[in-house]
Amino acid sequence: MTEEGLLDAERRRFNRLALAPCLIVLFLIAGLPAIYLIVVSFTPFQLTEPGSATDFSSPLRNYQLLPGDPRFVNSLWVQLKLSVWGVAFQVLLGMLLALLLNVPSRFVEFARTFFLIPMVLPPIVVAVIWKVLYTPDISPLYYAASLLHFSMPSLTSSVDFALISIIVADTWEWLPFTFLMVLAALQTIPEEFSEAALVDGANRLQIFWYVTLPFIAPILLISGMFRLIDSVKAFPLIFLLTSGGPGSVTEVTNYYAYLLAFDTNEIGYSSAVTVVMLLLVAAVSLGLVWMGSRREGFA
Amino acid sequence: MSEPSAKRAGVGRHVAIAVTLVVLLLPFLWLLQMSFKTNDQILQFPPPLIYTPTLSNYTSLWHSAFTDSFVNSLLSASFSTALALLLGVPAAYALSKWVGRGKHSLSFAILLTRMAPPIAFTIPFFLFYRWIGLLDTVTGLVLVYTSFNLPLVVWMMQPFFETVPPSLEEAALVDGARTHTIFTRIVLPMVAPGIAATAILCFLYAWNDFFFALILTRTNARTAPVAVVNFMNYEGWEWGKIAAGGSLVMAPVLIFSLAVRRYLVSGLTAGAVKG
Numbered sequence: 224m225t226e227e228g229l230l231d232a233e234r235r236r237f238n239r240l241a242l243a244p245c246l247i248v249l250f251l252i253a254g255l256p257a258i259y260l261i262v263v264s265f266t267p268f269q270l271t272e273p274g275s276a277t278d279f280s281s282p283l284r285n286y287q288l289l290p291g292d293p294r295f296v297n298s299l300w301v302q303l304k305l306s307v308w309g310v311a312f313q314v315l316l317g318m319l320l321a322l323l324l325n326v327p328s329r330f331v332e333f334a335r336t337f338f339l340i341p342m343v344l345p346p347i348v349v350a351v352i353w354k355v356l357y358t359p360d361i362s363p364l365y366y367a368a369s370l371l372h373f374s375m376p377s378l379t380s381s382v383d384f385a386l387i388s389i390i391v392a393d394t395w396e397w398l399p400f401t402f403l404m405v406l407a408a409l410q411t412i413p414e415e416f417s418e419a420a421l422v423d424g425a426n427r428l429q430i431f432w433y434v435t436l437p438f439i440a441p442i443l444l445i446s447g448m449f450r451l452i453d454s455v456k457a458f459p460l461i462f463l464l465t466s467g468g469p470g471s472v473t474e475v476t477n478y479y480a481y482l483l484a485f486d487t488n489e490i491g492y493s494s495a496v497t498v499v500m501l502l503l504v505a506a507v508s509l510g511l512v513w514m515g516s517r518r519e520g521f522a
Numbered sequence: 523m524s525e526p527s528a529k530r531a532g533v534g535r536h537v538a539i540a541v542t543l544v545v546l547l548l549p550f551l552w553l554l555q556m557s558f559k560t561n562d563q564i565l566q567f568p569p570p571l572i573y574t575p576t577l578s579n580y581t582s583l584w585h586s587a588f589t590d591s592f593v594n595s596l597l598s599a600s601f602s603t604a605l606a607l608l609l610g611v612p613a614a615y616a617l618s619k620w621v622g623r624g625k626h627s628l629s630f631a632i633l634l635t636r637m638a639p640p641i642a643f644t645i646p647f648f649l650f651y652r653w654i655g656l657l658d659t660v661t662g663l664v665l666v667y668t669s670f671n672l673p674l675v676v677w678m679m680q681p682f683f684e685t686v687p688p689s690l691e692e693a694a695l696v697d698g699a700r701t702h703t704i705f706t707r708i709v710l711p712m713v714a715p716g717i718a719a720t721a722i723l724c725f726l727y728a729w730n731d732f733f734f735a736l737i738l739t740r741t742n743a744r745t746a747p748v749a750v751v752n753f754m755n756y757e758g759w760e761w762g763k764i765a766a767g768g769s770l771v772m773a774p775v776l777i778f779s780l781a782v783r784r785y786l787v788s789g790l791t792a793g794a795v796k797g
Contacts, residue, residue, distance in 0.1 A: 237701035238616040245613035252669040253635050256646035334543055336780055340550055343779035344772050345730040347747040351768045352553045361761055366567045452637050459732050480641050497642050508637045512630055
């Protein structure tokens with residue numbers, strides 16, 4: 224064997240040693256659980272009935288029940304409403320904020336950091352913050368409303384406002400994310416573009432519409448899809464603010480799956496709900512990867 | 523890359539930015555100021571503009587079981603970060619040198635572990651832990667947290683390794699150094715800042731977790747975020763303590779995340795786009 228070959232063999236051996244433990248552990252703590260989740264979804268498993276974990280007599284029963292389960296169908300609707308409105312507000316407001324802060328200034332650069340605070344807070348702390356704001360006795364919001372002789376209904380327990388109150392809190396939390404991504408995109412727009420447009424006599428709105436917007440449109444889409452995927456996880460807010468209520472007005476699929484598994488013990492059925500949710504998330508993720516690979520290194 | 527030099531920031535825009543910032547941060551600041559008030563002061567409206575801040579909420583937390591849950595949070599977040607780095611950093615190095623076809627499917631797998639709602643992992647972990655007795659243990663939490671931190675490390679570290687000039691490694695090879703020596707002596711020191719940023723992100727993700735800890739712990743391994751919620755459910759509405767607990771949970775996050783804000787986005791978008 225040549226010296227080159229020896230070196231290559233040594234390098235390959237190192238690579239195997241470096242990769243193997245990581246891949247094995249990943250398989251054990253992420254791959255196996257995913258497989259087991261799918262397996263359980265084929266059983267009528269309930270913790271109180273020991274034999275039910277290995278009962279594969281009618282494997283598709285859970286999945287056949289899903290379309291006829293009004294709470295499941297409702298949870299998909301609630302999720303859709305929460306996701307679409309939340310993402311729309313976050314992308315729109317994030318973009319406006321990025322446009323506002325896209326100026327060269329020491330003060331603005333310093334301020335940018337503080338705009339990120341809502342996003343980095345632990346989600347449960349965000350939920351506590353909004354719990355305070357939505358609790359009439361101690362909320363400055365309700366006090367301000369009373370000063371204006373306006374009596375605000377209890378938002379989180381009202382059929383009309385519960386979902387909106389979750390969307391508001393979720394938008395507050397994740398606005399910084401879309402803001403950061405759009406700002407990064409704005410800063411890559413070559414200055415000549417808008418200068419050329421200015422020379423041609425374009426006004427600010429026209430520059431935004433014909434120069435800036437086409438440039439940041441892909442980022443708006445990508446950041447929106449990221450938020451769409453993550454909006455499925457909005458658990459702490461719902462857990463603390465509304466517990467899915469009133470009724471099932473704010474019961475998203477994720478929360479329904481949680482209640483099924485850890486409140487009513489329907490582990491098998493809950494797994495089926497979760498698998499469906501995973502498939503939806505995977506579909507959106509695939510779209511993201513596809514778009515990401517078309518715009519390699521956008522940031 | 524160009525700075526928009528043509529347009530200067532006017533006074534009006536500065537004012538608009540300052541006002542937006544204050545409005546946006548008010549909810550956060552409200553919780554913070556609540557933590558220094560007594561329960562009577564919290565219920566008092568109009569809110570007293572001048573009051574003597576009290577640390578009583580914090581001291582009563584210090585003498586309660588909250589301290590234990592804070593320690594649990596620290597332990598589980600630290601150990602899972604260490605484990606994820608130990609396994610993930612060498613793997614990321616090997617992958618950064620790899621130009622095979624499997625790379626795309628691997629990045630999709632990594633993306634999926636990040637995108638999957640926590641409940642997808644919670645159900646299998648819960649059943650498994652119940653069976654082998656890892657429920658309500660810090661070890662159990664460390665394993666779960668590693669399931670999302672390890673993919674994060676593999677993803678975040680690769681670009682850092684790609685910035686190491688190949689000529690450095692080649693020179694060492696010519697001098698007869700072995701691959702593992704090159705890795706530990708030359709490459710690792712060069713990516714130390716990247717490792718630090720990745721470690722902080724891992725720590726934050728584990729620290730911020732609420733869902734796994736809610737399901738997989740009861741009393742022994744309860745983490746700080748779950749403890750804060752328990753104040754509400756079991757100890758009545760002690761808003762002062764709730765606010766103080768929330769402030770303590772967010773303190774390390776605020777300090778650390780400002781240090782890694784450059785990497786926040788690449789951490790959040792791990793798997794789909796190059797950060």
